[in-house]
Amino acid sequence: MIPVLEIGGTHVTAALVDLPGGRVVQRTRKPLDPHGAAGDIVGDVRRCAAGLPVPAGARWGVAVPGPFDYAKGVALFAGVGKFEALYGVDVGAALLGGLWQRRGDVVFLNDAQAFLAGEWFAGAARGHVRAVGITLGTGVGSAFLAEGLIREDGPGVPPEGRMDLTEVGGRPLEDTVSRRAILARYGDPAADVRDIAERAKAGEERACRVLADAMTVLGNALGPRLVDFGATALVVGGSMARSWDLVGSALRGGLASGGWVPDEVNPGNADPGDGSRRTDTPRSPAGTTTGPGRVPVGTARHTRAVKPTGSAEDAALIGAARAAATA
CATH class of the missing domain: 3.30.420.40 (ATPase, nucleotide binding domain)
Incomplete structure (x- = not known):
């Protein structure tokens, strides 16, 4: 299982992902105050992930919006209406020892790029x-x-x-x-x-x-x-x-x-909006139709x-x- 974080404008999600199966097997979602102090934001991220049974020595994947220096793990939020207090903060170092033990135990990437990579690997x-x-x-x-x-x-x-x-x-x-x-x-x-x-x-x-x-x-x-x-x-x-x-x-x-x-x-993928799912078209190969608000995806080319x-x-x-x- 691979531990991951997805940091949005108003929330953070910590999860374990079964990558071969293309599915999220455990998650915790907590609100974030985008206008909060840097220490409060980092603390909320840490607390969200604290309950995950993370395998020893696991490498984390962290999807976070820009502007952000993904190679260095440094937040560059300015003029975007969120996380301004994190500007210049080395997020990788701030979470060191709490979530990961070495700098090499984390990979940061843009959230939209993570979204598309996930949909290409196991979705739409x-x-x-x-x-x-x-x-x-x-x-x-x-x-x-x-x-x-x-x-x-x-x-x-x-x-x-x-x-x-x-x-x-x-x-x-x-x-x-x-x-x-x-x-x-x-x-x-x-x-x-x-x-x-x-x-x-x-x-x-x-x-x-x-x-x-x-x-x-x-x-x-x-x-x-x-x-x-x-x-x-x-x-x-x-x-x-x-x-x-x-x-x-x-x-x-x-x-x-x-x-x-x-x-x-x-x-062939209409969602009737009543909580049911259509069954007259195949689901995505990895079964990635679970999760909040997702629409089932067919396999037609x-x-x-x-x-x-x-x-x-x-x-x-x-x-x-x-x-x-x-x-």
Whole structure:
């Protein structure tokens, strides 16, 4: 079993992963205060992982959002609205002795890259030679993968593989596609994105338009890159992907306008939303349909397929385990 951590903007998950089986076998999830003091954040991470029965001498995989110096294990959060107190903190050293005993016992990697690596290894991107992953939460996370390896340069790949570093109309992409941008566009200070989604489901035109406009912009920006990269799968995860019925059509339309026309969207994998699962299509080879909010993934091959997963957590945990195992 491989011990892993997935650190999100408001939570931390500690887990053990059975990598050959492609599954998470044990997990603990705790909230994090993104505006807390550095010692409190590190302490919460340590306490979350404390109860795991970690094998002696195990190497940890840790998925964490950027900006972060993954080679050195140093946090570089600044101007991103979370974990500002950790700026310059050597997280690897701060957890030394508590979780791992040597510096070589931990591998840090970007959370979006961990998500896509996990989906390629045991999920929605399995069987695709070139795939792209997008996570939609407080911002836009992204990763580009070819033949099992993350790519940070080359045709179609944005700087460092990060769509958040790209611009639309001379402005950063996240000025249009992010939690803060959607809230600003909607204009109700009492509403969060979840509220906007609920209002859109109820038929409110303004809420529908705000979500659709953001996803159309994302699709327009991403489509040409998918074409140049030669991607045959786009896997979409994160909290906003749980509202796929609201955002999926606009994203597909934007992708098509950008030149990347999906052949089918999540074929045969509809989740009825009542807690049941469809059984008329095969599950993913490694059975990775468990976990919070995940949508079952089929094994059909497509020239261009968009596959929403609903949650990025399981895939990120599996991807972090794979990074630890191959380091």
